[in-house]
Amino acid sequence: xxxxxxxxxxxxxxxxxxxxxxxxxxxxxxxxxxxxxxxxxxxxxxxxxxxxxxxxxxxxxxxxxxxxxxxxxxxxxxxxxxxxxxxxxxxxxxxxxxxxxxxxxxxxxxxxxxxxxxxxxxxxxxxxxxxxxxxxxxxxxxxxxxxxxxxxxxxxxxxxxxxxxxxxxxxxxxxxxxxxxxxxxxxxxxxxxxxxxxxxxxxxxxxxxxxxxxxxxxxxxxxxxxxxxxxxxxxxxxxxxxxxxxxxxxxxxxxxxxxxxxxxxxxxxxx
Numbered sequence: 559x560x561x562x563x564x565x566x567x568x569x570x571x572x573x574x575x576x577x578x579x580x581x582x583x584x585x586x587x588x589x590x591x592x593x594x595x596x597x598x599x600x601x602x603x604x605x606x607x608x609x610x611x612x613x614x615x616x617x618x619x620x621x622x623x624x625x626x627x628x629x630x631x632x633x634x635x636x637x638x639x640x641x642x643x644x645x646x647x648x649x650x651x652x653x654x655x656x657x658x659x660x661x662x663x664x665x666x667x668x669x670x671x672x673x674x675x676x677x678x679x680x681x682x683x684x685x686x687x688x689x690x691x692x693x694x695x696x697x698x699x700x701x702x703x704x705x706x707x708x709x710x711x712x713x714x715x716x717x718x719x720x721x722x723x724x725x726x727x728x729x730x731x732x733x734x735x736x737x738x739x740x741x742x743x744x745x746x747x748x749x750x751x752x753x754x755x756x757x758x759x760x761x762x763x764x765x766x767x768x769x770x771x772x773x774x775x776x777x778x779x780x781x782x783x784x785x786x787x788x789x790x791x792x793x794x795x796x797x798x799x800x801x802x803x804x805x806x807x808x809x810x811x812x813x814x815x816x817x818x819x820x821x822x823x824x825x826x827x828x829x
Contacts, residue, residue, distance in 0.1 A: 570615035572596030573625040578607045578634040578667075585634035596624060599641070601825065606635035610826060611673070617645035620653025620683050627660045630667035630696070637670040639824040643705070643804070644673070646720075648681030654719075657686040663696035668767075670819050674826065675703035675759070675804055678744070683719040692728045697767030699818050700726075701811065706744050706758040709803040715744040726766065733794055734764060754800055757784065759807040763797040765818050770795040776817055782810045 572594035579588035585607040592598055595615040601608050611626065618624060630636045638661075646655060657676075663669045671688075678684070692698060704722070707713035719741050726734040740747060748754035765773065770793045777787045777797060787797035797814070801807035808827070815823050 569621035569623075570595045570613075570618070571623045572613060572615070573627070574598050574611065575627045576609060576636075576638075577629045577631060578636045579631040580634045585631075585636060588631055596626070603637075606637055606668075606821075608637045608639075608824065610639055610641050610824070612641045613644060617647050618655040618657060618684060619647040620649025620655055622655045624655075624657045625660075626658070628669075629661075630663040630669045632664045633666040634664075635668045637672060637819075637824060639826055640673045641826055642674060644676040646676060646678045646682040646684040648679055649683035653683065655682070655684045657684065659686075659688045661689070661698075662691040663693060663698055665693040665695055667693070667696045669696075669698040669700075670815075671698065671700045671702075672815060672819075672824060672827065673702060675705045675761075675807070677705045677804075678707065678715060678718055678720055680707065680713065680715050681717055685721045687723045688725070690724075690726045692726065692766065694729050695768065696728075698726075698764070699767075699815070700724075700764040701761060701815060703759065703761040703804070703807055703811065704738075705804045705807070706740075706748060709758060716746075717742060718744050720744070724762065724764070726764065728766070733766065733791065734796065736762065755784075757800040757802050759801040759804050761799045761807055761811055763787070763795075763799070763811075763814065763818075765795040766793055768793055773818060777814055780810075780813045780817060782806075785810060 575591040577589040597612045599610040707715045722738040724736045785799035
C-alpha cells in the first residue's frame with residue numbers, strides 16, 4: 559500500500575495460480591494459490607474443471623496489479639471465467655492499472671478462457687496482457703470482450719489509455735500476436751468508419767485446435783454483419799466482433815462460444 563500522506567489511496571493487488579490434473583475421467587484441482595483481492599470459486603461441474611475469478615476490490619484503477627496464472631495439466635480440461643464484468647475506473651495522473659494473465663496447456667489438454675467484458679470508464683488507464691503457451695496437441699478457446707463506456711448511461715470516453723496485448727505460443731513458436739491501443743478520445747477513434755463506425759463494444763476470439771479448419775463455416779454463419787472470422791493456419795481460427803453495446807455483443811458471442819467449446823457458456827455469462 560502507498561502512504562496516504564502523499565494523497566494517494568491504497569492500491570489493490572491480487573494473484574491466483576491454478577493447476578489442473580486428470581483423475582480418472584474428471585479434471586480436478588492439482589494446485590491452488592490465491593492472495594490479495596483475487597479469489598477463485600469452483601462451481602460443481604461435470605468432467606471439466608470450472609473456475610470463477612472474483613476481484614473483491616470491485617474494479618481496477620491506476621496502481622492496481624492483477625495477475626492470473628493457470629496451467630491445464632496433461633489431458634485435463636479447464637474453463638476460466640469471471641463472476642461479473644471487470645471495471646477499469648478513473649486513474650490518477652501517471653498511474654496505470656495492470657492485468658496480466660498467463661495460461662499454459664499441456665499435452666492433450668483443453669482450455670476455455672472466457673472472462674466477461676471489461677468495462678472502461680472515462681479517465682481509466684489500463685494495460686492488459688494475455689500470454690498463452692500450448693503443447694503441440696493442446697487446444698484453447700480464448701475470448702476477451704471490451705466495452706468502452708456504458709451506453710445506457712450515455713457515457714462518452716474522451717480521455718482514456720488502454721493497451722491490450724495477446725500472444726499465443728505453440729511448441730515454443732509464436733502462432734498469434736495482436737495488440738490494441740486507445741489513447742485520448744476513444745469515442746472519436748471508434749466513430750471512424752475503419753475502426754468502429756460508432757460501436758462501443760468489441761471482442762476478440764481465438765480458437766486453436768486440430769479441428770479449427772472444420773469449425774470455420776459454422777462460426778461464420780453465426781457471425782453478425784459487424785463481425786468476421788478467418789483461418790490464420792489449419793489449427794488457428796480467429797474472429798472479431800463489434801457491437802453497439804454489451805448486450806448485443808453477448809447475444810452474438812454466446813452461440814459462437816457454445817459452438818466452439820461444445821458446451822453451454824458459464825452460468826455467469828447467461829443473459
